Amino acid sequence: MKPLGGKRLDPIDLIHSCERHLAYFQIPRYVELVDEFPRTPTERIRKDQLSTSVTGCFDLEHSGYQTRRGTQT
Numbered sequence: 001m002k003p004l005g006g007k008r009l010d011p012i013d014l015i016h017s018c019e020r021h022l023a024y025f026q027i028p029r030y031v032e033l034v035d036e037f038p039r040t041p042t043e044r045i046r047k048d049q050l051s052t053s054v055t056g057c058f059d060l061e062h063s064g065y066q067t068r069r070g071t072q073t
Helices: 011-021
Strands: none
Touching: none
16 A cells, blocks of 8 residues: 555545545445556456455454444434
């Protein structure tokens, strides 16, 4: 993962941002950070090559983090 402004992105930081901007049911359970997406020669993302496996991904439910359902931030 390439650092943004010298800082690495943490999955929990991404979840915090999602909590501020999305409804609770839109917050992703699984997060996988990648350096780049597989692309076609015309620079489109190869969706057929994206991982559908959840092994090795950040899992919100198993992390112990509790989202703030229905609260205003």
